[in-house]
Amino acid sequence: MTEPLRETWITGIGIVSCLGEGADAHWLGLNRPPPAPDTEAFAPYPVHRLAPIELDKQIPKKGDQRQMEPWQRIGTYAAGLALESAGVKGNTELLQRMDMIVAAGGGERDEAVDAAILTGLNKAGHSENFLNERLMSDLRPTLFLAQLSNLLAGNISIVHGVTGMSRTFMGEESAGIDAVKIELSRIQAGQSDIGLVGGSFNAERKDLLLLFETGGCALKNPFAPVWERKARGGGVVLGSMGAFIVLESRAHATARGAKPLARLASVQSDCVRRQPGAVTASLSRMWTTLKSQVAPEGMALITGLSGAEPATDEERSWLTALPAIPIRATGSHLGHGVEPQFVMNIALATVALGHEKLFAPAMSSGIEVAMNAPLAQVIVTGVGHWRGEGMALVEAAR
Template sequence: MRILITGLGAISALGADAEALSDALEAGRSGVVAHPGSAEHGLAPCAVAPVTQPLAVGLSPAQRNLHDRHSLLALEACAQAWAQAGLPESASEPDRAAVAWGTGLGGSTSMEASYQQMFTARPPRIHPYTVVRVMANSAASHLSMKYQLRSAQLAVSNACASSAQAIGEALWLLRTGRADLALVGGSESLLHVGSLLCWQAMGVMAKLDAAAPAESCRPFDDARQGLVLGEGAAALVLETEAHALARGARPLAELAGYGHSTDAVHLSRPDAAGQERAMRMALQDAGLRPADIGYVNAHGTATDAGDAVEAASVAAVFGARGVPVSATKALHGHLIGAGGALELVATIQALRRGRLPANAHLRSSALLDQLDLIQGAPRAVAAEAALSNSFAFGGSNASLVVRL
């Protein structure tokens, strides 16, 4: 059974929709900016990739009160995808429509606000909706109510693989006949002091390039120093081929394959064998060979170990320099649980436009003997299939295959 993608939506540091995302990636325009840090809390200046657009402008104060920032981002991306798919205001057959949503830390912004009240206000005034803002299925629940998606609600929180896994699990859900339509993706908002402090403490955040803050994240570059946190959301509408054709929908691409593996090795150190298993499973699920793939959107976090391990796993599957590769996190930041969805949208857009984004800020790389890293400018191709990787702390690996 073919599962078609009929709608895309995105909001990120690169703009308010999927077209703005692709335009920025093609132009090499970064959404990364300097964050001043906080001397009071011991937070050093750093680089971040924030969303600057206003959110949920159509919601009343009472409605907005129910949402954490990550679920507001979800509403924005989903409204775009739903509209592009040409669907009615809510699902016409609710019991045949599902939602699958990924997030790494869900309502962490609301959780931090509650801690600030607890430690600084006397008496503390904790927001009465903190629990429902913070829970991992908050965004999925809001989406199910807004669009009347009653067949199934999947809320996936699997670190950086969350939204990619949510998309893949929805693919299987549709194939098994549980639903005809699914709204899928992920959202994340972690650009608050508590989160930034945690990532700095772990030693995986890039140091701020004071001379060129926008270039602080350099995946696959010899001078890479770590990741830059971003925020945002991305959404896709998935439909069975029969459902899409029956209503006259215009397919944008096919979600053809999904592979998910677990390293079972280490909480934060990646494993090439686990990544290789996920990619090979995705290809097998899609019925494709490595030679059929014309582009890999790499996880590419710009950590020293992470990029080297991914280079080894990609080369193991596709051969040394066997497929064009780029990582887009240099420009939109690492969206943690939402990263897989945003990068899949970027991958689909690259195939549709016939222009593969380059690796921004790549100056020199010892990994060029393993990877055909796209350099300098977008590469014009007529590729029909691509693979997008999402590899997470905890050892979770998810790979998705799309084709035109």
């Protein structure tokens, strides 16, 4: 295509996590030492639990709230915050042509039903008829809809009226990276004017902990910040979060009088076999495509470092070999939120750019150092615990 790519702005962010909701709560939280995760509720696994939110503020109908499980409520809530931040909430005409790409996992299982059935199966000699009978009688009919991956997008359509385009990517960390990448490409190429992109993650679930524990990558107590887990073999501490951003062509935003929070200049994604050195090579490739666009003065890097090894070790080595770029890992504060992790870090980069300043370093890491220059550009990296690598360039748009 010969036409120049259209400039794309971030005109709204909606974020919730253990630090609270919105830009200010996250700015405050990131400038303080990491809050301690809950080490008891899911012991022996520490979990960063969502700060209390008033669902009614973004999901006014109790009936809608009841139709969702927590992961959908968190996401629908964060999406509402993003629409509000972009100044488009309730703007029916605009929402009807607004596009949406959601990065989703699967919804909560009914843990009590699963446990009762497994118990019963032992006693019933693993009879398949027993499984049928119990599923027929014990599953709530609406639970399926609360589990279906694309029903987060469905609930956002219902609650907030976003109906232009609706797609759901399912691929753990990759899903979040590619959701941003593809909507950015669509806007840059003129296939879309405005899009809502993001996802949500409920970490407070033993069924999900089980998935990560089968992968051998769930950190057990005691908690340690992401930089400081290597000696124990590494590990992920899951964190509940919802993160959405509104991406918009500069032309469209200008026409409706919207101001940019930041410019999303580029997103790169990759998916490599995880042989030794593969993550390093992938990060280097992505960095090569971006580095000509950055000026060292005023630049910082936010990593989604998960703690999962060996990916984290390779990323750490790659990061520390970069020439003098201030680095921040948000995972010690927020935990790892899988699908929305990359979007969350793009949103946090946007918050920092709004302050023209990078948030405080975690001194104990030996890697994060203070940054005094005004912040102008942020590189965001995301390396999935199993697959998926991404890198974005977020810039001040003033």
